[in-house]
Amino acid sequence: MNTRLCKRLGIEFPLFGFSHCRDVVAEVTNAGGFGVLGAVGLTPEKLDVELRWITDRVNGKPFGIDLLIPEKMLGKEEDTTDAELRARIPAGHKAYVEGLLRRHQIDTSGLWDDDPNDRDSSIMREAGAARMLQIAFKYPIKMFVNALGVPPASIIANAHERGILVGALTGSPRHAIKHAQAGVDVLVAAGGEAGGHCGEIATIVLVPEVLQAIEGHVNIDVLAAGGIATGRQMAACMAMGAAGAWCGSVWLTTTEAETTPTVKEKMLKATSANTVRSRSRTGKPTRQLQSAWTDAWQAEGAPAPLPMPLQGLLSRPPMLKVDKLAVGGHEGAKAISSYFVGQCVGLMNEEQSTRSVVYEFKKDFYEAVERLSATLAD
Numbered sequence: 001m002n003t004r005l006c007k008r009l010g011i012e013f014p015l016f017g018f019s020h021c022r023d024v025v026a027e028v029t030n031a032g033g034f035g036v037l038g039a040v041g042l043t044p045e046k047l048d049v050e051l052r053w054i055t056d057r058v059n060g061k062p063f064g065i066d067l068l069i070p071e072k073m074l075g076k077e078e079d080t081t082d083a084e085l086r087a088r089i090p091a092g093h094k095a096y097v098e099g100l101l102r103r104h105q106i107d108t109s110g111l112w113d114d115d116p117n118d119r120d121s122s123i124m125r126e127a128g129a130a131r132m133l134q135i136a137f138k139y140p141i142k143m144f145v146n147a148l149g150v151p152p153a154s155i156i157a158n159a160h161e162r163g164i165l166v167g168a169l170t171g172s173p174r175h176a177i178k179h180a181q182a183g184v185d186v187l188v189a190a191g192g193e194a195g196g197h198c199g200e201i202a203t204i205v206l207v208p209e210v211l212q213a214i215e216g217h218v219n220i221d222v223l224a225a226g227g228i229a230t231g232r233q234m235a236a237c238m239a240m241g242a243a244g245a246w247c248g249s250v251w252l253t254t255t256e257a258e259t260t261p262t263v264k265e266k267m268l269k270a271t272s273a274n275t276v277r278s279r280s281r282t283g284k285p286t287r288q289l290q291s292a293w294t295d296a297w298q299a300e301g302a303p304a305p306l307p308m309p310l311q312g313l314l315s316r317p318p319m320l321k322v323d324k325l326a327v328g329g330h331e332g333a334k335a336i337s338s339y340f341v342g343q344c345v346g347l348m349n350e351e352q353s354t355r356s357v358v359y360e361f362k363k364d365f366y367e368a369v370e371r372l373s374a375t376l377a378d
Contacts, residue, residue: 004243005244008221009034009062011033012033014033015361016246017247017354018247019038019251019258022050024251024354025054025063026063030355031355032362035058036063036066037051037063040067043120047132051136055139064141065141066145066146067144068146068147069147069152071149071150072308092303093314096296096302097314100292100293105332106322106336124309126154130154133159137164142164144159144166146166147169148169148284150168150175150182151166151182156183167185167223168184168186170187171192172206176214180217189210189222189226190203190225190226191227192287193227193287193342195340196342197286198285198342203228208240224240225247227272228247229347230364231361231362231364231367231368232365234361235364235372236368249344249345255351256353259339261327262323263339267345270341270346272343272344275341275342275345276298278294280296281312282308282315283305283311284308288341289338292336293322319338321333
């Protein structure tokens with residue numbers, strides 16, 4: 001396609017595929033889109049392995065990386081270990097989680113034991129993210145995206161020195177202006193329909209608001225995100241002025257996805273009404289599948305979710321246990337199991353390959369453009 005962003009990145013079709021699964025990232029890129037690896041769950045060592053694997057399979061085609069460096073987070077300015085942070089979790093919150101699991105016949109012994117293979121929240125601070133990007137910059141990535149807040153100035157500068165575009169997820173016009181002033185190249189306008197961390201403004205309202213907010217800034221492209229699972233939605237957003245679409249949820253029911261079989265089955269059966277926006281997983285509002293977990297945190301008498309990163313440190317051990325048990329058929333675990341997903345889950349009705357999803361996007365996009373063009377008088 002003949003767009004500025006396609007030319008800047010060297011891609012055929014401005015469909016950006018965000019995924020924690022390296023297979024999805026490589027397949028999106030190889031099908032003509034732009035794969036983006038969500039790396040928040042990786043250590044620098046694991047990131048090195050994943051990026052080498054992707055690089056070996058995309059034959060020089062472009063891809064990117066996404067990290068989570070929030071502007072506001074408990075302990076952000078401290079050199080605090082996860083063990084020290086876990087010590088700040090109130091006993092009452094742990095007891096509440098244990099009670100939820102026991103009500104679903106799940107053994108809680110050893111639940112809070114340290115896992116040496118678990119993720120390290122230090123990568124959500126500037127110094128930790130810089131270590132991750134030192135690894136990433138060894139590979140031919142074309143764009144770095146921050147998933148929560150304005151990217152640190154040092155990281156923007158380091159990326160630009162290497163000719164790498166910098167992107168940031170944006171949930172409001174106010175955020176868009178802050179990103180533009182900081183020197184961000186690509187704004188991902190993520191509406192409230194989006195899976196994972198999201199704001200409250202709907203995509204169809206947010207995209208034109210963001211475009212209007214940055215009119216005085218040059219060379220900034222805006223991607224539409226939130227609830228997009230079809231080419232016709234992508235075409236509608238580009239008709240509003242977006243440079244392309246950023247999609248994360250649509251890949252979760254592909255054959256390559258990292259989602260567990262239990263969660264994938266839930267998603268294939270879900271409607272757009274089966275997601276909730278809740279602070280119960282990370283401490284900040286995230287859209288996810290409704291389950292016994294999300295219901296419990298909204299119930300009368302439930303404790304308030306903790307601030308990031310404490311809520312994530314609290315929720316991760318039980319949810320990892322739940323996922324393992326659910327795969328084995330444990331009915332209580334199946335009821336609790338959940339994952340981040342947008343309202344477009346109602347459009348995700350069959351499992352298919354990542355590449356076929358990209359091809360369907362292209363076909364649906366071009367048909368939508370032809371329909372719109374046909375409405376114009378000769």
